Amino acid sequence: MAKQPDPARRSQRSRQAILTAARELITEMGYAKLSIEAIAARAGVGKQTIYRWWPSKGAVVLDAFLALSEAGPEQDMALPDTGDLEADLKVVMRATVAEFADPAFEAPIRALNTEIINDPALAAQYQEKLAGPVDEAKKERLRSAQRAGQLAAGADLDLALELLYAPLYQRWLLRSGPLTPQYADALVDAFLKAMGPDIDASTH
Amino acid sequence: MAKQPDPARRSQRSRQAILTAARELITEMGYAKLSIEAIAARAGVGKQTIYRWWPSKGAVVLDAFLALSEAGPEQDMALPDTGDLEADLKVVMRATVAEFADPAFEAPIRALNTEIINDPALAAQYQEKLAGPVDEAKKERLRSAQRAGQLAAGADLDLALELLYAPLYQRWLLRSGPLTPQYADALVDAFLKAMGPDIDASTH
Amino acid sequence: MAKQPDPARRSQRSRQAILTAARELITEMGYAKLSIEAIAARAGVGKQTIYRWWPSKGAVVLDAFLALSEAGPEQDMALPDTGDLEADLKVVMRATVAEFADPAFEAPIRALNTEIINDPALAAQYQEKLAGPVDEAKKERLRSAQRAGQLAAGADLDLALELLYAPLYQRWLLRSGPLTPQYADALVDAFLKAMGPDIDASTH
Amino acid sequence: MAKQPDPARRSQRSRQAILTAARELITEMGYAKLSIEAIAARAGVGKQTIYRWWPSKGAVVLDAFLALSEAGPEQDMALPDTGDLEADLKVVMRATVAEFADPAFEAPIRALNTEIINDPALAAQYQEKLAGPVDEAKKERLRSAQRAGQLAAGADLDLALELLYAPLYQRWLLRSGPLTPQYADALVDAFLKAMGPDIDASTH
DNA sequence: CTGTAACCGAGACGGTACGTCCGGTCTTCCA
DNA sequence: TGGAAGACCGGACGTACCGTCTCGGTTACAG
Structure with missing residues (x-):
C-alpha cells in the first residue's frame, strides 16, 4: 500500500x-x-x-x-432581491457579461475549464466546491421569486439556471458570438417567458 | 519573407x-x-x-x-420536418442526448473543445467550418416553423439555438448533471414557451 | 558553536x-x-x-x-608461518585470489574504494582502522622471514607489501587482467627475487 | 528492437x-x-x-x-631509450611521481577510476582505448631491454608493468603513503632485481 | 528527357517540462 | 533530550515532446 x-x-x-x-x-x-x-x-x-x-x-x-x-467566507454571493425578478436578473446578467469581458477573468476561468473538461474527478470537485455554492445562491433568489408568484411554482431550478446561464457561458467559452448588455436582457426575457408564472393563472 | x-x-x-x-x-x-x-x-x-x-x-x-x-458531402444535416415542431425537436434533442452518451464521441469532441477554449483563431475556424453549417441547418428548420406559425416571427434564431442546445452542451461538457431523454423533452418545452407563437396574437 | x-x-x-x-x-x-x-x-x-x-x-x-x-576481535589476521616463506606466501596469495573471485566480496570492497578515492579523510580512516592492522600482521610474517634469513635484512616492508599486493589488487580493481593461482605464484616468485636474501652473502 | x-x-x-x-x-x-x-x-x-x-x-x-x-595522434608515448634501462626507468618513474603530484591531474583521473571500478563495460573500454596503447609503449621499451640483455628474456611483460606501476598507482589512489623520487627509485631497483638478467647465466 | 526545385521520410538538434529520487535540514512528537 | 518519522527546499535524474533544422530520395514541372 x-x-x-x-x-x-x-x-x-x-x-x-x-x-x-x-x-x-x-x-x-x-x-x-x-x-x-x-x-x-x-x-x-x-x-x-x-x-x-x-x-x-x-x-x-x-x-x-x-x-x-x-x-472571504461570507462572500457576497447572494443575488440582489428588490422584489422585481426581471430587473434583478437583468442587473445580474449584465454584470456577468461585464465580468466576462474583463481580461483578468479570462485566463483563470479558461484554465479551469480546460482541466475540467478532460478530468471527471476534477469536474466533480469543481461542481461541489465552487459551482455548487454559487448555484445555490442563485436558486435561492429564484425560490424567493416563486414565493412572490413571479416564477412558475413547479419550475425545475437546475434547468432554470441552465436556461439563463448556459447560453451566455457557451458564447463566452467558445467565442461563438458577442456578449452585450442587450444579449443579457434578451436572455432574461426568454427565461421569464419560459419559466414565468403560469399564464392560465393570470387570465383568471 | x-x-x-x-x-x-x-x-x-x-x-x-x-x-x-x-x-x-x-x-x-x-x-x-x-x-x-x-x-x-x-x-x-x-x-x-x-x-x-x-x-x-x-x-x-x-x-x-x-x-x-x-x-460525406451531402451530410444528412437537415433536421426532420414533419410539420410538428415540438415532436421534431424532441426527436432531435433525444438523439443528441444519445449521441453524447456514446463513448466514441467523447474523446474527440472534448479534445476539440479543449483546444478551442484557449485558441481564438481555432475557435473562429471551428465556428466557420464545423458549427456554422450545422447551425444553419438547424435554423432552417426553425424558419420553417416560423412560416408555419409555430415559432415567434421575430425570434432571434441564434439565441433560439443557444436556448435549446447550450444547457445540454454545458451539462455534458462540465458533467454538471445527468443527460436523459426527459431532460431533452424539458428543454424543448421550455424553449417553446420562450420562443413559441406570440400569446397576444392568440388572445385577440 | x-x-x-x-x-x-x-x-x-x-x-x-x-x-x-x-x-x-x-x-x-x-x-x-x-x-x-x-x-x-x-x-x-x-x-x-x-x-x-x-x-x-x-x-x-x-x-x-x-x-x-x-x-571478532581476535581475528585470525595472523599469516601462517611454517618456516617456509615461499610456500606460506603462495598459500596466502592464492587465498587472496580466491577471495577476490567471490562475488560476495565484490560489491562492498568496490564500494569502499569508490568512496576512498575521492575522500582523503575517509582514506586516512581506512588506512588507520582497516588496512593498518591487516598490513601489520603481514609485516610481522615478513619480519619473521627476515629473522630466518629468507628475506633481505634491510628490506622496506611497506614497499615489500606493495610489491606483493598492489599488482594483484590493481588487476582486480581495474579488471585489467585475469586473477589465477598461477598469477599469485608468479607474484610471489618475483617478490622473492626482488626482496630475497642478498645473493652476495650466499655465494661467499 | x-x-x-x-x-x-x-x-x-x-x-x-x-x-x-x-x-x-x-x-x-x-x-x-x-x-x-x-x-x-x-x-x-x-x-x-x-x-x-x-x-x-x-x-x-x-x-x-x-x-x-x-x-595529438603521434603522442610522445614512447619511453626514452638511452640503452641504460635503470636510468631510463628512474627518469620515467620520477616523472610519473611528479605528474601525480600535479593537482590538475588529480580530479580527472580519480573521476575516471571512480567510474571504472563500478562499471565493467567502462573498464574494458578504458583498457582497450587508453591504458592499452600506453602499456604497449612501455612494453616496447622493456622488449628493447630484453634484446639488450638487461631484462630476463622470458619475463612476463604484463606482470613486469604491474610490478613497476601498481605500487605507485595504489599509493596515489588510496593515499596510502608518500610519493617521492626516492620511492620511484626504490621501485625501479626492486623491479630490476625481480626481472633483471638471469643470475645463473652470469655466475657460470 | 533532363535538370532542378519542392515535398517527403527520417530523425538529430537545443530546449522545456515532466514526474521521481535523493541529499541534507528542520520540525514534531514519543519515550 | 535522543531518536523515529517524515515534510521541506533544492536540484539532478532520465524521458517525452516541442518546434527547427538538415539530410538523401523521390516526384513533377520546366526547359
Whole structure:
C-alpha cells in the first residue's frame, strides 16, 4: 500500500505560497504556459511538495480558486432581491457579461475549464466546491421569486439556471458570438417567458 | 519573407494518413496523450510535414473532423420536418442526448473543445467550418416553423439555438448533471414557451 | 558553536541496525544504488540519526566494515608461518585470489574504494582502522622471514607489501587482467627475487 | 528492437562541445559535482544529445580523455631509450611521481577510476582505448631491454608493468603513503632485481 | 528527357517540462 | 533530550515532446 502524507504536518506556508504563485502565473502568462516547475520556482518550494499534496496541475488550479473563496467566507454571493425578478436578473446578467469581458477573468476561468473538461474527478470537485455554492445562491433568489408568484411554482431550478446561464457561458467559452448588455436582457426575457408564472393563472 | 509551401504539390496521401492517425490516437488514448510525434509516427510521416501544413495541434484535430464531413458531402444535416415542431425537436434533442452518451464521441469532441477554449483563431475556424453549417441547418428548420406559425416571427434564431442546445452542451461538457431523454423533452418545452407563437396574437 | 551530540547517549540499537542495513544493501544492490534514505528506511531509523553520527555515506560504509572486525576481535589476521616463506606466501596469495573471485566480496570492497578515492579523510580512516592492522600482521610474517634469513635484512616492508599486493589488487580493481593461482605464484616468485636474501652473502 | 541513432548524422560540433565541457567541469568542480545537466548546459546542448550517444556519465568522461589522445595522434608515448634501462626507468618513474603530484591531474583521473571500478563495460573500454596503447609503449621499451640483455628474456611483460606501476598507482589512489623520487627509485631497483638478467647465466 | 526545385521520410538538434529520487535540514512528537 | 518519522527546499535524474533544422530520395514541372 502506498504511504499517504500526513496532513497534520502540512506546511500552511508552502500551501499558500503555491496557490498564490499558481494564481499569479495564470494571470500573467496564461494557462498554456503554466507549469508545475514554474509554480514551484515562484513559490520557493520543492516540486515534490506540490506532487505530495495535489494529484494534478488542474487540482492545484482548482484549489487556487477555492482558496480565494475561503478567504472571504461570507462572500457576497447572494443575488440582489428588490422584489422585481426581471430587473434583478437583468442587473445580474449584465454584470456577468461585464465580468466576462474583463481580461483578468479570462485566463483563470479558461484554465479551469480546460482541466475540467478532460478530468471527471476534477469536474466533480469543481461542481461541489465552487459551482455548487454559487448555484445555490442563485436558486435561492429564484425560490424567493416563486414565493412572490413571479416564477412558475413547479419550475425545475437546475434547468432554470441552465436556461439563463448556459447560453451566455457557451458564447463566452467558445467565442461563438458577442456578449452585450442587450444579449443579457434578451436572455432574461426568454427565461421569464419560459419559466414565468403560469399564464392560465393570470387570465383568471 | 517566409516561404509558403505550394498547396498544389501537397501529398494527399500524407494528409489523409495524418488526419486518420490523429482521429485514431484521440479515440485510443484520449486527448491528453496526443502528441505531434505520435501522429507523425503513426501516419508514417515526417514531423515537418505536419508543421508545414498545420499551425498547431488543434488545427490538425479540427481538420481531422472536417475531413469526416467532407467525406460525406451531402451530410444528412437537415433536421426532420414533419410539420410538428415540438415532436421534431424532441426527436432531435433525444438523439443528441444519445449521441453524447456514446463513448466514441467523447474523446474527440472534448479534445476539440479543449483546444478551442484557449485558441481564438481555432475557435473562429471551428465556428466557420464545423458549427456554422450545422447551425444553419438547424435554423432552417426553425424558419420553417416560423412560416408555419409555430415559432415567434421575430425570434432571434441564434439565441433560439443557444436556448435549446447550450444547457445540454454545458451539462455534458462540465458533467454538471445527468443527460436523459426527459431532460431533452424539458428543454424543448421550455424553449417553446420562450420562443413559441406570440400569446397576444392568440388572445385577440 | 555547533552542538555536538553526546556519544554516551547514543543508541547502540540504532547504530547496529544502520551498519547492518548498509552492509545488506551494498551486497544486494551494489554501491551505485546505495542511498542514505534506503539505509535509514531499511534500518527503521530517521535520516537525522545517520547524519548526526556520520559525516558522509562513505563513513557509514567504512564503519559497517570496521564493525565486522570488532565483532571478532581476535581475528585470525595472523599469516601462517611454517618456516617456509615461499610456500606460506603462495598459500596466502592464492587465498587472496580466491577471495577476490567471490562475488560476495565484490560489491562492498568496490564500494569502499569508490568512496576512498575521492575522500582523503575517509582514506586516512581506512588506512588507520582497516588496512593498518591487516598490513601489520603481514609485516610481522615478513619480519619473521627476515629473522630466518629468507628475506633481505634491510628490506622496506611497506614497499615489500606493495610489491606483493598492489599488482594483484590493481588487476582486480581495474579488471585489467585475469586473477589465477598461477598469477599469485608468479607474484610471489618475483617478490622473492626482488626482496630475497642478498645473493652476495650466499655465494661467499 | 530498440532504434539506434545514426552515427553518420552525428553533430561533431556538439560532440566536441560536450567533451570539452566535461573536461572543464571536472577540473573546476571535481568529479562529485559533475552532472549531466551541467555538462549539457555548459556545452549549450540538449541533455538528450548526451543520452543519445553515451550510455553513462562515466562513458562521457572516458571519451573526454580519449578525445585528448586523438587530438595529438603521434603522442610522445614512447619511453626514452638511452640503452641504460635503470636510468631510463628512474627518469620515467620520477616523472610519473611528479605528474601525480600535479593537482590538475588529480580530479580527472580519480573521476575516471571512480567510474571504472563500478562499471565493467567502462573498464574494458578504458583498457582497450587508453591504458592499452600506453602499456604497449612501455612494453616496447622493456622488449628493447630484453634484446639488450638487461631484462630476463622470458619475463612476463604484463606482470613486469604491474610490478613497476601498481605500487605507485595504489599509493596515489588510496593515499596510502608518500610519493617521492626516492620511492620511484626504490621501485625501479626492486623491479630490476625481480626481472633483471638471469643470475645463473652470469655466475657460470 | 533532363535538370532542378519542392515535398517527403527520417530523425538529430537545443530546449522545456515532466514526474521521481535523493541529499541534507528542520520540525514534531514519543519515550 | 535522543531518536523515529517524515515534510521541506533544492536540484539532478532520465524521458517525452516541442518546434527547427538538415539530410538523401523521390516526384513533377520546366526547359
